[in-house]
Amino acid sequence: MKxxxxxxxxxxWVAHLFxxxxxxxxxxxxxxxxxxxxxxGRDRFLHEVRRRGFRVVENAGQFxxxxxxEPVRIVL
Structure with a gap:
């Protein structure tokens, strides 16, 4: 059995991501x-991103x- x-x-998971x-x-x-x-969990994820001063966007099932x-600008 495998x-x-x-x-x-x-x-x-957080350590691996960052x-x-x-x-x-x-x-x-x-x-x-x-x-x-x-x-x-989304709350902890957003906390970890915010704690580092990063930005995150969500699109098509992806963060x-x-x-x-640096600032993030949506160009088009």
């Missing part, structure tokens, strides 16, 4: 809204996190 993967904890190379370099990361809601403190 072993099931160990479920990720919310703390490990330690991604793109996040560490001030870039952009994205995650499925469904995964955020299931693993972490796009801008891992820097």
């Amino acid at each position: 072993d099931l993967p160990v479920p990720i904890t919310p703390d490990r 330690s991604a190379r793109s996040a560490a370099e001030g870039g952009i990361v994205r995650r499925k809204v469904q995964d955020v809601d299931r693993i972490l 796009i996190i801008f891992c820097n403190r």
